[in-house]
Amino acid sequence: MVTIRPEQPSDTPAIERLLDTAFEPERHGRPSYRLREGVPRIDTLCFVAENDGRVIGVVRFWPIEVGGAPALLLGPIAVHPELARRGIGSRLVRKGLNAAKAAGWRVVVAVGVQAYLGRFGFVPAKPRGLRFPVPVDEARFLVLELVPGALSTAGGRIGPARPAAKAAVS
Numbered sequence: 228m229v230t231i232r233p234e235q236p237s238d239t240p241a242i243e244r245l246l247d248t249a250f251e252p253e254r255h256g257r258p259s260y261r262l263r264e265g266v267p268r269i270d271t272l273c274f275v276a277e278n279d280g281r282v283i284g285v286v287r288f289w290p291i292e293v294g295g296a297p298a299l300l301l302g303p304i305a306v307h308p309e310l311a312r313r314g315i316g317s318r319l320v321r322k323g324l325n326a327a328k329a330a331g332w333r334v335v336v337a338v339g340v341q342a343y344l345g346r347f348g349f350v351p352a353k354p355r356g357l358r359f360p361v362p363v364d365e366a367r368f369l370v371l372e373l374v375p376g377a378l379s380t381a382g383g384r385i386g387p388a389r390p391a392a393k394a395a396v397s
């Protein structure tokens with residue numbers, strides 16, 4: 228049976244192996260990694276999927292800023308290919324987004340597949356006035372308002388979280 232539970236520090240090696248399997252080896256060069264450099268992820272929003280004691284899925288969130296306001300970066304989201312298309316990815320994303328909403332976060336940015344993330348409400352971010360700090364495939368640059376209307380006050384440039392912003396919402 229597949230269960231979803233909070234990520235623990237001891238999961239790190241298994242998660243790294245999973246991410247190496249799910250993504251290409253040069254994943255650390257992806258645009259979203261630039262926003263994560265030197266910034267700790269938000270542990271309370273990171274979850275793993277476990278099957279018979281083995282970590283087979285993960286969703287993580289990092290703090291960023293959108294137009295100077297605290298926001299979230301979703302990702303990576305990954306499920307082991309052997310267990311794809313069983314709803315595990317959707318359970319992980321929904322678990323993370325629900326926890327984020329409950330914690331008061333208002334805006335979530337992602338660099339990913341719209342055909343997948345669109346089912347959770349993600350829409351293209353550039354038409355909403357957002358600017359990514361490094362070159363990014365516009366079709367993959369996505370945003371979700373957890374609070375309707377949140378972007379009308381938060382639009383603008385995306386940047387890494389500053390310590391003060393990280394402390395503002397936790």
Ligand SMILES: CC(C)(COP(=O)(O)OP(=O)(O)OC[C@H]1O[C@@H](n2cnc3c(N)ncnc32)[C@H](O)[C@@H]1OP(=O)(O)O)[C@@H](O)C(=O)NCCC(=O)NCCS
Pocket residue numbers: 249250304305306307310311312313314315316317318338339340342343344
């Ligand atoms: C994307 C991923 C997390 C989905 O996990 P999953 O557990 O298979 O997802 P679910 O079972 O919840 O959803 C499956 C649905 O998503 C669709 N889907 C999965 N990956 C997709 C993709 N890259 N593009 C479009 N649709 C995709 C499937 O076709 C399926 O559609 P259906 O419900 O109409 O049959 C997983 O395939 C994965 O780890 N991929 C490699 C890493 C990756 O690209 N991550 C970032 C994605 S934004």
